[in-house]
Every structure is written in structure tokens, then in C-alpha cells.
Amino acid sequence: MKFQSYSLGKSSIVYKLLIIVGFAFSLAACEWGDEIESLAQPDPDDFAVLSTDTVTIKLSTIGTDSLMTGAASRMLLGTYKDPYFGKVRTMSFFQPTLNGGLSLAQEAEYDSLILSLRYDNSYSYGDTTKPMNLTVHKLLKDITDIPSGSAYWNHNSTPYEPASIGKITIVSRPTTTALLRIRLSDALGKQVFEMAKNNQLTSNADWINLVKGLVVVPAATDNGPIIGFKWNIDSTSVQLHYHTPLVSEFKKDSTIFKVTANYNQTIADPAGTQLAKMPDNTRRSLPSSQSGNMAFMQAGTGIMLRVDLPYLRNLKYTQYTAINKAYLRVKPLRASVTDAFRVPRVLYLYRLDKNNQFYTDGNGAPLPVTLLGTEGGVSSIYFNDLIKNEQYYRFDISSFATEIMVSETNDIGGFIIRSSPFGSSGTFRDAGSEFARSVDRLVVGDQLNADKGVELELYYTKVKPK
Known part of the structure; x- marks a missing residue:
């Protein structure tokens, strides 16, 4: 300096x-x-505290190579069609495992093989009044068989048998129902049962040879919700039910194959939308001027909204001027918000350069836009002003604006808006984040849109020269 x-x-x-x-x-x-x-x-006449809301704000949309979704704490299932993002489809790949061997009495008799999924009653997206058509398939490959240090990402897929071993049509009730139970093929169930009776399932390896894993696939033609299911070792399982005839009663029993590995695939087909124009190169942005004067963010698929303030630094050439406070106000495009397609509850800001590469700390973790005078990252909840009938986010970007003013290189870059913080890992920075395990989205009109969605509230002091 x-x-x-x-x-x-x-x-x-x-x-x-x-x-x-x-x-x-x-x-x-x-x-x-x-x-x-x-x-x-x-002398108070020597000073003036001024404000302006006419600063130019440049919006664009960027993609990301991938989001790490392995070992996600929420399994996502469903297909819906979005007027702004196209068809969004999520499916979950997972591996039930056997803890030790399984041996059954010769008198035991088979009842059923059930896939049990526990609803994450805090998450659903889309129209939950519409039906979901789900099928279950056996995987052709062990999903834990990946190179050391690798991970599963939102675009990954594991090959599976085309013929299903279970199917169900439901109208989901995630807030009032605890479990989704899907009956699996009796042919498979009886095969597992007979192997257990014949002492052919002596280890998890024997089980994996038979069932390498499962995937639940939503119908591509559905247009309903995307539903979250809890994933942990006690929430999702395959259950083998059987009973043993006794003299006076039936003794019912079951064996639980608990899920110990999983990942989500979340992909979107933007055909027919503005996002069909997205560049293949993630270092390039899609300017809002080329996408209907709108910019976009969507969790799960890795789409982020970029903000730049290209002319703010011109204020530094106005003599005797100092910025006091700067607030970025972001208002979702009103037509894009419905009961089914809500906006994120909180948004976060992270810095990146002109090539859409994140500025990082010593551990490789992306740097947030920070609050002035602190190291805390900038975020905003979604405000709903019932009196003025206005809904918006408001970010304090005073620190970022001040840095633009004092910079001598004009290489400050911009920042992105996303729906959750990054993790602390530089390698798997989205691991476990809400951005990787949801599909919440945001549409914002630029300053030329009839429903203008961005505004910079800039407060500055100007000294009047003698």
C-alpha cells in the first residue's frame, strides 16, 4: 500500500x-x-452526506463444473418442469450393506423385501399435490469402487439394470408422513432369503455380489415435486421380513440392510429457456443482456448469479468524496416466485475474479465478501415487507465498495450469489452444503427489466472545497 x-x-x-x-x-x-x-x-456547510441509487449494476449467470454430492445427508428424488430452468430431475444412488453374515432357521418363511425411506420433512420443492412415479433398480457396479481421493458429483451416474425391481406412484406428504415404503421384487427377496437359509450370505461381500446397490429413479415425464429423504445409517434401509411358524403363533422378524454410501444426481435440461444459451466454458458468463434481462441461481445444478459494479470506481475521481455505506438490494422477479417455487431463505456472497475463478484463502476455501471491519461473511435473509408489499434481500457490501475505491489496479473482480456457505475444504468445498443438497432457485431482473431487481444504496460524504 x-x-x-x-x-x-x-x-x-x-x-x-x-x-x-x-x-x-x-x-x-x-x-x-x-x-x-x-x-x-x-463548519457543517463544508460537508454533505449524500445518497444515490443510480449506480450501474451488471448481472450475469455462471455455471460450475460440478457439485460434490457424495454422502449427502439428504437424498433427493423427483422431476419437475420449471419455466426458467427447464426440466430438473434428481435421483439417488445408494448401497445397502450387511453387518456381518446372515443365517436363518430352516423353519423360517419369507414375507417381503422392503425399501424404507424416511422423509426429511423440512424439504420439498415444487408442486406436492402432483403424483410422483418412482422405480427402483439394481446397480451394475459397486458405488464404493472409486479411485482413492475421488468423489461423486451431481452429474455422475452409475449403470443400472433397465428392468425395475420395485415401483410406486405416490402423492407425497412429507410434512405429515414419516416413511415411504416400496415393496421390492419377491423374486429378489426370495433369492436373498434362500441364500440366508443356506448360509450363503456369510459376509457383506456375499451380499454385495448379489446386490451391488440400488437407485430410485423418478419418471422423466413427471412434473411434480422434488422430495428430500433423510440419509443416515438409521434412516434408509432395505428390510427382509419373514416369520417362523410356532405351535400357537407366528413369530415375525426382519433383517435390516443399512445404507452406508450414497450420492445424488441432479441435472437440468434447459431446452427452450434462456439458460440454453449458457456457455460450455465455466470461465465465461451469460450476461443478463443476452438472457432476457434476467440472471439466475439454482442450487443442485450449480448455477450462480454474478454481480459486478463496473463504474463504481469512477466515484474516486470525484474530489473529496468518501463512501460511508453501500447496500445491495436484490429483489426476486415477482413472476418467478410461487408457493411451489419459493426463493432461498438466506443468500451468501463470495468473491471471484474476471475469469469466474474464486479468490481463496490459505486452505483453498473460497473467500466471502466480508462485513466492514470484520472477517465475517456477508449474507441476507429474505425480507417480506407486508406494509409496502415488497420482498427483497439486502446485503451490506460497504467493505467491497471501499476496496474498489482504494484499489489502484481496477482488478477487484465481482461476487456471486448462492444459497449456502461453502465448506472449509478446498477440494470438496460444497460437500454437505445446502447448495449441493437442494434445488432452490432465484431469478432476478437486471436494471433494464420492467421488474428491476437490483439496486445499490450508496451513502457517501463529500467535502465542499473552499
């Missing part, structure tokens, strides 16, 4: 600014009741 010396003559502009700073610190150092004997006060 370069320092320049200034004359501190009483009539100088710098002197006046220092008086204001000194006045503020003097007040901060005083306790209530203290007496201030003398204080030189500046």
Missing part, C-alpha cells in the same frame, strides 16, 4: 475530515455525564 503526505493547514480538506474522525472518536471515548470542556467543531 502506498502512503501520500498531505499539508494539514487549517483550511485543508484533509484537516476537515480529520476533525470529523476525531469528533467521532471523542464521543466514543466519553461516558454519559462526562463534561467536554472544549471541542473545535467543523
